[in-house]
Amino acid sequence: MRARVLIRPKAGILDPQGQTVERALPALGFEGASNVHVGRLVELDIDDLSQLDAMCERLLTNPLIEDYEIQLPQGESASEPAPTIQ
Amino acid sequence: MKIGVVRFPGSCDEVDALQAAERVGDAELLWYADHDLRGADAVIIPGGFSYGDYLRVGAIARFAPVMEEVERFARCGGPVLGICNGFQVLCEAGLLPGALLPNTSLRFLCRQVGVTVASVDTAWTRECTPGERLSIPVKHTTGRYYAPEPVLDELEANGQLVFRYAPGENPNGSARDIAGVSNKGGNVVGLMPHPEHAVDALTGSEDGIALFRSVVGAAAALAA
Numbered sequence: 154m155r156a157r158v159l160i161r162p163k164a165g166i167l168d169p170q171g172q173t174v175e176r177a178l179p180a181l182g183f184e185g186a187s188n189v190h191v192g193r194l195v196e197l198d199i200d201d202l203s204q205l206d207a208m209c210e211r212l213l214t215n216p217l218i219e220d221y222e223i224q225l226p227q228g229e230s231a232s233e234p235a236p237t238i239q
Numbered sequence: 240m241k242i243g244v245v246r247f248p249g250s251c252d253e254v255d256a257l258q259a260a261e262r263v264g265d266a267e268l269l270w271y272a273d274h275d276l277r278g279a280d281a282v283i284i285p286g287g288f289s290y291g292d293y294l295r296v297g298a299i300a301r302f303a304p305v306m307e308e309v310e311r312f313a314r315c316g317g318p319v320l321g322i323c324n325g326f327q328v329l330c331e332a333g334l335l336p337g338a339l340l341p342n343t344s345l346r347f348l349c350r351q352v353g354v355t356v357a358s359v360d361t362a363w364t365r366e367c368t369p370g371e372r373l374s375i376p377v378k379h380t381t382g383r384y385y386a387p388e389p390v391l392d393e394l395e396a397n398g399q400l401v402f403r404y405a406p407g408e409n410p411n412g413s414a415r416d417i418a419g420v421s422n423k424g425g426n427v428v429g430l431m432p433h434p435e436h437a438v439d440a441l442t443g444s445e446d447g448i449a450l451f452r453s454v455v456g457a458a459a460a461l462a463a
Binding site: 173 | 302387412
């Protein structure tokens with residue numbers, strides 16, 4: 154099964170990458186983009202979806218500073234509901 | 240008295256740490272893939288780019304075989320020092336509180352900074368005087384210390400804020416000017432500045448040797 158893990162900086166933690174991108178957009182003439190954040194994407198094939206949350210908690214993310222969201226092909230679900238984004 | 244210095248794939252400051260340690264006692268490199276601290280009385284996790292900083296700084300190194308032994312050693316009160324990437328590894332391993340985030344400038348910084356010793360109740364600062372100012376270099380891209388506010392309050396109340404950047408010298412946006420912290424027991428310390436690069440007047444400062452001298456006394460006290 155193909156799965157995607159979207160990882161983003163936790164809300165409230167200063168995200169200088171997001172800020173830099175946000176400032177660059179108007180410089181190129183793109184107006185009206187705000188609240189820009191830059192995160193990471195991990196894609197993986199996984200046999201046992203029930204392990205994915207544990208993988209996220211132990212290695213793929215640092216729960217102190219990052220939130221994650223699991224995306225699966227339509228109709229599939231991990232055994233535990235994926236955490237929602239703040 | 241022997242100080243073990245861990246070498247991971249991608250470490251780059253382990254030889255400087257080894258040579259700094261040799262100024263105060265015996266020292267030996269420890270191989271990341273071994274379950275063996277070779278009888279070391281203290282352990283240093285050095286700076287560098289362990290595992291290429293893949294995924295997150297320190298995230299992969301913290302699962303290296305030698306780290307199981309380091310964790311056991313630390314939990315038994317053994318002195319452990321994480322420098323720069325080593326600090327990041329110890330935070331990822333849960334041996335130290337908090338995490339290191341990219342510098343607010345998003346730039347790699349390499350400069351001498353003033354660092355104040357905020358706690359002398361640790362294995363690595365017991366030879367310092369409270370408030371002593373050390374001149375030590377930093378060189379990192381991911382050195383902005385972060386912990387949630389309640390955790391910062393707790394660390395401050397417990398005396399676990401060990402090093403602070405001198406006023407006006409915070410190079411990376413660290414919370415409360417924090418340059419280094421300890422665990423509750425004071426045996427595990429991590430800091431972003433590099434004391435191992437400041438042990439000889441040739442490179443501008445000898446202030447960093449204080450940490451190495453401190454652990455000699457700490458190890459002797461443990462052995463007694």
